Each structure stands twice: as structure tokens, then as C-alpha cells.
Amino acid sequence: MKDVQRIAIVDPSDATREPLRNLLLGVEAVWLEAECSRFEFFIDVARQSCPDAVVITLDADHQKALQLIQQLTLEFPHMPILAVSARGDGQSILQALRAGAKEFLTAPVILEELLLALQRLRANRAMGGSDTNNPLNGTTRTESLVVSIVGSKGGVGCTSVAVNLSCCIAQEPKYNVALVDLDLALGDADVALDLIPDYTLADVAMNVDRLDMQFLRRSLCKHESGLSLLPHPVQMEDIALIHDEHLGRVIGLLRASYSHLIFDLSKRFTPTDLSAMRMSDAVLLVAQLELTSLRNVVRMLHTMDKEEGLGDKVKVVMNRVGVDDSDITLEKAQETIGRPIYWQVPNDYKSMLGARNAGVPLLIHAPKCRVHQSLTGLANALCGKTPAEAPKEKRRSFFSFR
Ligand SMILES: Nc1ncnc2c1ncn2[C@@H]1O[C@H](COP(=O)(O)OP(=O)(O)OP(=O)(O)O)[C@@H](O)[C@H]1O
Ligand SMILES: [Mg+2]
Numbered sequence: 001m002k003d004v005q006r007i008a009i010v011d012p013s014d015a016t017r018e019p020l021r022n023l024l025l026g027v028e029a030v031w032l033e034a035e036c037s038r039f040e041f042f043i044d045v046a047r048q049s050c051p052d053a054v055v056i057t058l059d060a061d062h063q064k065a066l067q068l069i070q071q072l073t074l075e076f077p078h079m080p081i082l083a084v085s086a087r088g089d090g091q092s093i094l095q096a097l098r099a100g101a102k103e104f105l106t107a108p109v110i111l112e113e114l115l116l117a118l119q120r121l122r123a124n125r126a127m128g129g130s131d132t133n134n135p136l137n138g139t140t141r142t143e144s145l146v147v148s149i150v151g152s153k154g155g156v157g158c159t160s161v162a163v164n165l166s167c168c169i170a171q172e173p174k175y176n177v178a179l180v181d182l183d184l185a186l187g188d189a190d191v192a193l194d195l196i197p198d199y200t201l202a203d204v205a206m207n208v209d210r211l212d213m214q215f216l217r218r219s220l221c222k223h224e225s226g227l228s229l230l231p232h233p234v235q236m237e238d239i240a241l242i243h244d245e246h247l248g249r250v251i252g253l254l255r256a257s258y259s260h261l262i263f264d265l266s267k268r269f270t271p272t273d274l275s276a277m278r279m280s281d282a283v284l285l286v287a288q289l290e291l292t293s294l295r296n297v298v299r300m301l302h303t304m305d306k307e308e309g310l311g312d313k314v315k316v317v318m319n320r321v322g323v324d325d326s327d328i329t330l331e332k333a334q335e336t337i338g339r340p341i342y343w344q345v346p347n348d349y350k351s352m353l354g355a356r357n358a359g360v361p362l363l364i365h366a367p368k369c370r371v372h373q374s375l376t377g378l379a380n381a382l383c384g385k386t387p388a389e390a391p392k393e394k395r396r397s398f399f400s401f402r
Contacts, residue, residue, distance in 0.1 A: 005122055008034035008049050010042040010068070011057035011084075016107060020057065020084065023111055028176070028217065028257045030118065039064040043071055046079070053121045057107065058085040058096065066099045073100030080121035084109060111211075112249070115256040144255045147382060148263045148280040150273065152287040152296040157319035159183070160352055161286055161345065162264035163192045164372065167361040168379035169260050170226040175383075177260040178220060178228040180251075182276050184239045187232035189264050194359025195221045195229055202233035205246040216253050225361055228258070244275050251279050260383075269300075277304075282382065283314045284342075287333075289326040294336050301337065315342035317378070323347040343378050346370045 007030055011017035017037065024030050034049040036042045039061065046054060054072065058065040062085075069081055080103070083096035088106030096104050102124055103117040149165075151158040162179060170177040180201070181187035190197055199219035207215060220228040230250075233239055254261055263280065265273045277283050285300060287293045297316060305311030316337060318330065321344045334341055348371045355365035362372035 004031045005029055005118060006031045006033040006049070006052045007055060007118075008032075008036070008042075008045060008051035008053075009055040009057075010036040010039060010045070011055075012037050012039065012060035013057070016057055016059065016084075020055065020109060023109060023114055024055075026111075027115065027118070039068045042068055043075070046072060046076065051079075053080040053082060053118065055082045055084060056101070058083055058092070059087070059107065062087075062092070062095075066095055069096065069099040069101050080124050082117055082121060112252050115253075119256075144259050144261055145282075145382065146251070146255065146261045146263070146280045148265055148273075148277045148283045150265045150277065150283060150285055150300075151267050152285060152293045152300060154267050156286050156288055156293055157345070158267075158286050159187070159189055159192055159264055160356070161284065161317065161319065161375065161378075162262055163189055164355075164362045164375045165379055165382075166227050166260075166262045167223070167225040167363050168372075168376045169262075169383060170223075171363070172383070175259045176228075176257070177226070177262065178230060178254055178258040179262045179264065180230045180254070181232040182247075182263045182272055183266040184232045184242060184270075184272065185236060185266065187264060187266075189229060190221075190231040191359065192356055193223050193227070193229060193361065195223060195231070197221050197229070197231040197234075200231045200233045200238075201250070202235070202238035202241050204230070204250055205242040208246045208249055211249065211253065216250070217257060223361075225363060230254075242272070244271055247272060247275055248279070251276070269303075277310060277313070278307075280313060283310075284317045285314050286317050286319050287337075288320050289318065289323070289328040289330070289333055291328070294328065294333055297337050301339070316340075317343045317345060319345045320347040321345065343374070343381070345374045345378075 007024060009020060011020065021032065021035060024032050033051045034045045036045045056065055056069060072079055072081060081101045082103045082105065083101035084105050084107050085092055086107040093104045103121060105113055105117055149158045149162040166177055166179040169175055179189055181189040204216065204219050220230045222228050263276045265276060285297060287297045301311060301314060304314055318341045330341060348369055351362060351366040351369035351371055355362050358365055362369060366372060
């Protein structure tokens with residue numbers, strides 16, 4: 001679970017306070033610490049509840065609300081204040097900010113804008129500090145880490161990597177991990193985890209206009225490993241319901257609720273796949289030591305490098321290293337690809353197939369197997385955990401190309 005942000009709200013009008021409260025209640029990372037319907041009582045409420053941020057709706061009485069903001073700013077100089085008003089004109093915004101508000105939103109409040117404003121308030125409160133280190137670019141971040149898994153040909157091991165990597169990350173109690181099956185036609189992450197979904201991406205897409213955080217969270221099925229899964233549509237014809245803008249919205253909301261998002265993409269380089277990769281912090285390109293796969297890696301990198309910021313995110317993951325019938329060496333593969341192999345996953349057909357047939361992840365089926373150890377190391381590397389946390393002898397044998 002991400003750190004919870006404790007919020008107190010004040011709004012004398014039931015008509016606007018209730019929708020705002022409902023929005024906030026739907027955000028997992030938010031705890032509604034206090035709710036007040038009188039401006040004059042709120043300073044006491046703030047003193048008693050010491051919230052991480054306050055939300056003040058101005059419209060019932062602008063003058064009183066602005067005075068309250070000033071009073072709060074005087075007494076709690078570091079308290080992040082979000083002002084909300086139906087009057088979104090420059091004058092009103094300026095007055096609220098001059099009084100001491102850090103953020104301003106126009107009512108009715110839209111969930112995405114609220115989440116972004118809360119994120120900024122959180123960052124503000126931390127005075128530039130943050131919740132999670134971003135090991136991928138060395139900066140700090142308050143948002144989730146988003147990783148796309150894409151393959152260089154069919155059957156190369158994307159779903160195996162996506163499912164098992166997600167389960168490994170989900171083992172950390174402070175993380176909240178969701179796997180989204182974006183292989184819309186033929187995905188099988190639900191089969192790999194033996195989950196029978198009540199809802200899929202299609203339900204989410206169909207309800208996108210009235211999507212709130214509670215509905216979205218209900219749409220994900222929970223696996224015993226702690227991982228949440230948003231599966232691909234059950235009916236093939238429902239794929240057409242999922243538009244790019246839906247995906248953007250869904251991912252935006254998921255980012256606010258989960259610390260880690262993993263996407264299992266299709267092999268068809270569809271607009272959905274590309275959007276997902278653009279929204280990701282890292283793209284794991286899964287390949288094998290085999291001619292077609294390596295040639296496709298080169299082609300894919302060539303295309304991705306053309307788009308600013310996309311090629312740089314790609315990390316090549318070589319799967320099934322050590323498989324008997326390969327005569328291409330890792331050195332040769334690196335030379336062909338023209339960039340380092342970020343991670344190697346050993347070949348272990350027995351464990352992989354056994355886990356898949358049993359519908360359980362490796363961490364349940366074969367926690368000691370080499371593939372699981374390798375994927376645990378990959379999870380640690382992506383999450384910025386120290387290499388010391390990965391098992392030593394395995395690192396020496398398998399991760400020498402990092
Ligand atoms: N490291 C590995 N060692 C041995 N077998 C593996 C390994 N990784 C994956 N496999 C096996 O390869 C097969 C294909 O794996 P998977 O379904 O994960 O690939 P995919 O890229 O998702 O395929 P698709 O193109 O159908 O989406 C499975 O039988 C799986 O058990
Ligand atoms: Mg797959």
C-alpha cells in the first residue's frame with residue numbers, strides 16, 4: 001500500500017460537499033480524516049486532526065473561505081491547501097492563491113484533476129521529497145512505476161515474465177501492484193494465474209464516462225500473491241470497445257491507486273501497444289537467442305528510437321538463456337542488437353510449464369527455481385532495491401550482462 005494522504009474538507013453546501021467526499025472516498029491513497037460544514041469551526045478541526053492536506057470549497061461564502069485560508073496559512077505555514085470553486089475566473093484563482101492556497105480546482109471537480117492536485121500537494125508537503133525512488137532515471141517520484149512487457153515474436157515468454165515479475169514485485173508489502181493484460185485478443189494472464197474475472201477491460205471501457213476509483217478497483221481480480229489483474233475482454237468482439245482515450249483514462253486512474261503497473265502487450269505493435277509503451281517508465285523487450293527474435297529486436301528498436309523518449313526506455317530481456325538448441329551467443333546477440341542485454345532469464349521449461357499448467361506463479365509452484373530467482377532479481381533492479389538483496393550465486397551466473 002502506498003502511504004495514505006490524510007485529507008480534511010470543509011464545505012457548507014451539502015450539494016457540493018457530498019460529491020467531493022465521494023470522489024475522495026474512492027481514492028485508495030486518500031484517507032478522509034475530517035469533514036466539516038462550517039468555515040468557522042474548521043480551524044479547530046484542523047488543529048485536532050492535523051491532516052496532510054485540506055480541501056476548502058469557496059462558493060458558500062467566498063469572503064469567509066478566503067479568511068479561513070489565510071488563518072490556516074498563518075497557523076500551519078506548511079499545510080497544503082486545495083481551494084475549489086465553480087468560479088474559475090482569473091480573479092477568483094488569484095485571490096485563493098494569494099490567501100495561501102497551493103492549488104485551485106474548478107467545480108465540479110474531475111477525478112483526474114483532483115488526483116493530480118493531491119499528488120502536487122503531497123510533493124509540496126514533502127518539500128521536494130517523495131515516496132518512491134525511481135531507479136530508472138535516478139530521480140525521485142510520487143507516481144507509480146509503469147512497465148510494459150513486449151515480445152520480439154510470439155511465444156517468446158512475455159506473459160511468463162509479466163505474470164511472474166508482477167507477483168515478485170507484489171511480495172513487498174508496501175507495494176500495490178496491478179497487471180493489465182493488453183494482449184486484447186489472445187492474452188492469457190488470467191489463465192496463468194487461474195483467475196476467473198468478473199470484469200475485464202471491456203467493462204471498464206464501456207463505463208469509462210462514469211468511471212470512479214471504486215468501480216475501477218472492483219474491476220480488478222485479486223490473486224493470492226497480492227497482485228491485482230485487469231484481464232483482457234472475454235468476447236473478441238468487445239475489443240472494439242476499447243479506444244485509446246479510454247486506455248489513457250484507465251491508466252491515469254490506475255497510476256493513482258497502484259504503486260506498480262505492469263502491461264502484458266500484444267505482439268502486433270497496435271496503437272494500444274504503442275500508447276501503453278509511451279505511458280510506461282520502462283519497456284522490457286523480451287527476446288530469445290534465435291535469429292527471427294533478434295532480427296525483430298533490431299527492427300523494433302529502430303522504430304522506437306525514431307520516437308523521442310521511447311527508444312531510451314527499452315531494456316532487452318533475454319529469455320530462455322541456456323536452451324540447448326541455440327548456437328547464438330550472448331556476445332553475438334549484443335553485437336547484433338547494438339545495446340546491452342539488461343537481464344537474462346535462464347531456460348527452465350519444467351518449472352515454467354508446471355507453473356503454467358497448475359495456473360500458479362513460480363513463487364508458489366517452484367520458488368527455488370532459477371527462473372524465479374532471476375525474475376526476483378529483475379523485480380529488485382526495476383524497483384531500485386540493492387543488488388545485495390538478490391541471491392549472490394545466481395547473480396554471478398545469470399546477470400553478468402547488466
Ligand atoms: N524461461 C523460460 N524457460 C522455459 N520455458 C519458458 C520460459 N519462459 C517462457 N517459457 C515457456 O514458453 C512458452 C511461451 O511463453 P509465454 O506464453 O509466456 O510467451 P508469450 O510471449 O506471452 O506468448 P504469446 O505470443 O502467445 O503471448 C510457455 O510454454 C512458457 O512456459
Ligand atoms: Mg502472452
